[in-house]
Amino acid sequence: MLVHTTQLRVRYAETDAQGIVHHSCYPIWFEEGRSAFLRQLELPYSQWEAQGVLVVVAELHLRFLLPARYEDVLQIETRLVRLKRRLLEFSYRILHADGRVLAEGNSRHLLMDRAGRTIALPEDLLLNLQQRLQQHAGGMP
Amino acid sequence: MLVHTTQLRVRYAETDAQGIVHHSCYPIWFEEGRSAFLRQLELPYSQWEAQGVLVVVAELHLRFLLPARYEDVLQIETRLVRLKRRLLEFSYRILHADGRVLAEGNSRHLLMDRAGRTIALPEDLLLNLQQRLQQHAGGMP
Amino acid sequence: MLVHTTQLRVRYAETDAQGIVHHSCYPIWFEEGRSAFLRQLELPYSQWEAQGVLVVVAELHLRFLLPARYEDVLQIETRLVRLKRRLLEFSYRILHADGRVLAEGNSRHLLMDRAGRTIALPEDLLLNLQQRLQQHAGGMP
Amino acid sequence: MLVHTTQLRVRYAETDAQGIVHHSCYPIWFEEGRSAFLRQLELPYSQWEAQGVLVVVAELHLRFLLPARYEDVLQIETRLVRLKRRLLEFSYRILHADGRVLAEGNSRHLLMDRAGRTIALPEDLLLNLQQRLQQHAGGMP
Numbered sequence: 001m002l003v004h005t006t007q008l009r010v011r012y013a014e015t016d017a018q019g020i021v022h023h024s025c026y027p028i029w030f031e032e033g034r035s036a037f038l039r040q041l042e043l044p045y046s047q048w049e050a051q052g053v054l055v056v057v058a059e060l061h062l063r064f065l066l067p068a069r070y071e072d073v074l075q076i077e078t079r080l081v082r083l084k085r086r087l088l089e090f091s092y093r094i095l096h097a098d099g100r101v102l103a104e105g106n107s108r109h110l111l112m113d114r115a116g117r118t119i120a121l122p123e124d125l126l127l128n129l130q131q132r133l134q135q136h137a138g139g140m141p
Numbered sequence: 142m143l144v145h146t147t148q149l150r151v152r153y154a155e156t157d158a159q160g161i162v163h164h165s166c167y168p169i170w171f172e173e174g175r176s177a178f179l180r181q182l183e184l185p186y187s188q189w190e191a192q193g194v195l196v197v198v199a200e201l202h203l204r205f206l207l208p209a210r211y212e213d214v215l216q217i218e219t220r221l222v223r224l225k226r227r228l229l230e231f232s233y234r235i236l237h238a239d240g241r242v243l244a245e246g247n248s249r250h251l252l253m254d255r256a257g258r259t260i261a262l263p264e265d266l267l268l269n270l271q272q273r274l275q276q277h278a279g280g281m282p
Numbered sequence: 283m284l285v286h287t288t289q290l291r292v293r294y295a296e297t298d299a300q301g302i303v304h305h306s307c308y309p310i311w312f313e314e315g316r317s318a319f320l321r322q323l324e325l326p327y328s329q330w331e332a333q334g335v336l337v338v339v340a341e342l343h344l345r346f347l348l349p350a351r352y353e354d355v356l357q358i359e360t361r362l363v364r365l366k367r368r369l370l371e372f373s374y375r376i377l378h379a380d381g382r383v384l385a386e387g388n389s390r391h392l393l394m395d396r397a398g399r400t401i402a403l404p405e406d407l408l409l410n411l412q413q414r415l416q417q418h419a420g421g422m423p
Numbered sequence: 424m425l426v427h428t429t430q431l432r433v434r435y436a437e438t439d440a441q442g443i444v445h446h447s448c449y450p451i452w453f454e455e456g457r458s459a460f461l462r463q464l465e466l467p468y469s470q471w472e473a474q475g476v477l478v479v480v481a482e483l484h485l486r487f488l489l490p491a492r493y494e495d496v497l498q499i500e501t502r503l504v505r506l507k508r509r510l511l512e513f514s515y516r517i518l519h520a521d522g523r524v525l526a527e528g529n530s531r532h533l534l535m536d537r538a539g540r541t542i543a544l545p546e547d548l549l550l551n552l553q554q555r556l557q558q559h560a561g562g563m564p
Contacts, residue, residue: 011451011455012298012299012454012468013298013304013306013451013454015298015299016297016298016299017190017294017297017299017301017351017352018190018197019299020299022294022295023168023198023201024165024166024295025165027164027165027168028165028434031434032435044494045493046492046493046494049159056159056208057205058204058205059202059204059205060202060203061200061201061203063199064197064198064200067257069469070469071458071468152310152314152317153313153314153445154310154313154445154447156440157435157440158442160440161440165436169295173294176293176294185353186352186353187351187352187353190352210328211328211331211440212321212327212328299472300472300477300479305450306447307447309450331440331441336441338487338490340487341485341487342446342487343482343484343485344483344484345481346480346481346482346483398490
């Protein structure tokens with residue numbers, strides 16, 4: 001299964017009064033994982049929206065194992081675990097630079113148009129996505 | 142089962158380029174639901190932390206049913222569904238003022254001290270919590 | 283000069299590792315002050331955008347005097363200090379429930395259409411705004 | 424004057440219903456500029472706090488010239504424009520990858536201890552900072 005890894009550094013604004021990263025930042029990091037995943041396939045999400053295809057979050061699950069702190073360097077591993085015409089599912093792991101897994105989770109997504117109606121993934125985008133997934137299957141940098 | 146309802150109005154800063162509330166705001170709203178729940182029991186969470194008891198999020202699950210928009214008035218329903226010495230579990234529903242359920246979810250929490258060590262809920266806080274839950278069981282405003 | 287006061291309670295997610303509210307939350311509170319100001323005049327900002335009038339921030343100035351903390355109850359005082367066809371200016375004070383001023387600032391705003399072009403405030407909206415400002419001049423609750 | 428440049432890519436969560444980045448994200452980016460500036464001098468801010476030296480924001484000024492959008496690649500230019508024992512001042516410019524200046528601003532900072540008392544910059548930290556500023560004066564990568 002294809003996995004893409006992107007890196008980020010914890011921002012001060014992401015911490016809370018417990019001295020650790022607030023849990024609401026992880027959905028944002030997962031989203032950055034998805035964004036980087038799609039850019040890697042040369043199908044950046046900004047192009048999806050320009051085409052009128054909005055990916056919305058239908059379900060989100062997160063497990064928090066260890067805290068992240070200001071200036072920590074983190075790896076976000078993103079996998080596309082399900083690709084259907086009306087459903088996308090991704091899974092994620094957040095790792096500290098020292099290798100410890102800090103959090104993991106997954107998200108399920110539906111597709112909408114600008115009017116808020118559920119739509120199917122347009123044929124060309126689906127084919128494009130499947131093709132690029134195969135091209136990168138040998139290894140994603 | 143005891144349920145507490147608190148109200149909020151969607152902020153402009155909570156919206157995203159899809160024109161709806163970004164999904165990362167819902168964990169924050171759930172947290173505000175927990176905060177209001179504990180204030181209602183006269184055991185505000187700021188007092189827990191002043192006593193050195195940190196409630197951390199171990200797991201979070203969210204289902205998004207309908208979008209929320211800027212200036213919408215929302216109800217957050219919060220239930221304490223499990224109370225153990227080393228585990229708290231809450232469930233939530235976010236409702237629009239018109240009665241539609243926009244999202245639901247639940248969260249599991251562990252307790253930590255300032256050094257990041259897992260602890261049990263101090264005896265007095267646990268008793269206090271159980272007592273107040275019973276007092277309010279007849280009806281929470 | 284017309285002043286509107288709205289109240290909010292500090293969220294846990296708004297704190298940072300210094301144990302106080304992160305400074306990036308104050309622009310959001312100012313914005314909530316503006317939103318409440320316009321709702322008070324029965325010209326809610328959601329209606330402006332529905333009409334295609336986007337108010338954008340051109341300049342922002344903040345002075346931080348004292349920290350705010352989790353669960354603090356705050357008052358946001360908002361004043362419209364300048365109303366021109368192409369420029370709005372607001373000023374703000376954030377006060378603690380105990381009366382201390384925590385922060386103050388001001389913001390200048392331009393008007394845009396959906397295409398990002400600078401526009402003038404539509405005649406009807408300007409008149410409406412001026413009229414309601416006068417009606418409330420005697421006292422804003 | 425020493426200038427440090429760091430790069431970031433706009434996150435989806437940073438956009439708002441106007442389709443552009445919400446103005447409350449710029450103070451966070453400025454802060455990331457400061458963080459990168461200090462890391463470059465090998466005096467990361469996480470070490471300041473570990474030593475009990477808290478840098479707090481006393482004043483913030485921002486001018487917004489052009490909007491930033493999702494996936495835009497931005498440069499943050501950060502300059503330390505004033506270094507006194509009880510006052511730090513930084514200035515910033517946010518540039519789009521295409522060279523346009525999107526925003527500029529500056530921030531003034533006081534120093535506090537963990538108890539919230541105003542302090543002076545400890546002698547060793549001040550000397551260290553001055554020394555490294557001189558070393559990098561020839562050119563900051």
